Amino acid sequence: MRTAMGVWRWRHNPLRRTTDLIEAWVALAALACFLLLVPAVGTLAGTRVDDVLQQAVRRQHAERTLINAVVTAGSSAAGAAASGRAADSADPGARRHAPADPHVVASWTGPDGSRHTGTVATGTNVPGPGQAVPVWTDDRGRLVSRPLDTTTAATHSALAGLAAAATAAALVATVRRLIVRRLTHRRYARLDRAWAAAGPDWGRTDAGG
Structure with missing residues (x-):
């Protein structure tokens, strides 16, 4: 919610920079991924692994x-x-x-x-x-x-789902951090160019004369 409000406040703020708006939207997208994409990845991975393991359980109990x-x-x-x-x-x-x-x-x-x-x-x-x-x-x-039993198979499936969700969450966080770092470097670059343009006159005793 704070991220969404941040995006809304930046829309018409006179001090808003393009990088500020991009960073806010990136944060909102990351939040959406954490709430929607990460659980979906964990559920999908856990379900797929459970299907494979339950088939193995049935096959092993039939063959042994x-x-x-x-x-x-x-x-x-x-x-x-x-x-x-x-x-x-x-x-x-x-x-x-x-x-x-x-x-x-x-x-x-x-x-x-x-x-x-x-x-x-x-x-x-x-x-x-x-x-x-x-x-x-x-x-x-x-x-x-x-043979493998259903309880053990379900436990392995749950662990696989948690691992997949954690991996997805780490990936989202890493991508967001890389984008924010890139935006920060752009801000510093703009600041350096502005300082190079105005900085030489600062501190001179005759600058106001």
Whole structure:
């Protein structure tokens, strides 16, 4: 509102310079961009990213299956984790030596009926032989990562929209600042020319004679 009033006041001000009017209109245009363009860019970017991620969510959930693998033996990593937990009781400082992601050897049957055996991650708990471990596989029974969920996709989309809006706002502010700097340089140039024309007579004792 102050910017709009500034433009209105400059319209018929006798002290108004062309650069003053241009600067006021630039400020008004920047304000309009902040209120209209920046939110639109953020919304558009967030929507586009959300569309892509939600398609990925649906595709991954259609292509990946959660099944239970049966533990056949603990791997060396799992044994090291158990040793690390045993050492914690005697030496709390030994906790840092235990692996953060234990693994075990397990077997499972893929969605296509194929049999598989391999090393799978168990998280913080290390199950014993014969216990079940949930794993994600593709349609051929090969291990894959957990599919993206809708909540995570929505969070990434919101962050992308905010990043796009912030980038647009920074671009608008930068363009406005560059234009104002250019106008300021023009004012100084005009002032220098005016000073060069009138300045040599200032300060002379006989200038009024």
